[in-house]
Amino acid sequence: MTKILLLLADGHSRREAALLSGVSYSRFQQYVEYLKERGFVTGDEELRLTPRGVEAAARLAELIKELTGEEPRSLKRR
16 A cells, blocks of 8 residues: 555556566555545546645655655555
């Protein structure tokens, strides 16, 4: 789910995020529904992060950078 959130934060389309996520499409759909139910993602054909999703993705990126010393590959530099 983290990777999906970061991919969407990076501006990838639903199709691109599904392909890059590394999970089956049915599992991807389950994760997207989970993220929607919790208010991180909105949309159907075009998925977008909500303000809460943007904040969560930024915090995740900071944590990954802190733990690894590197920017997550699936998040644009800001």
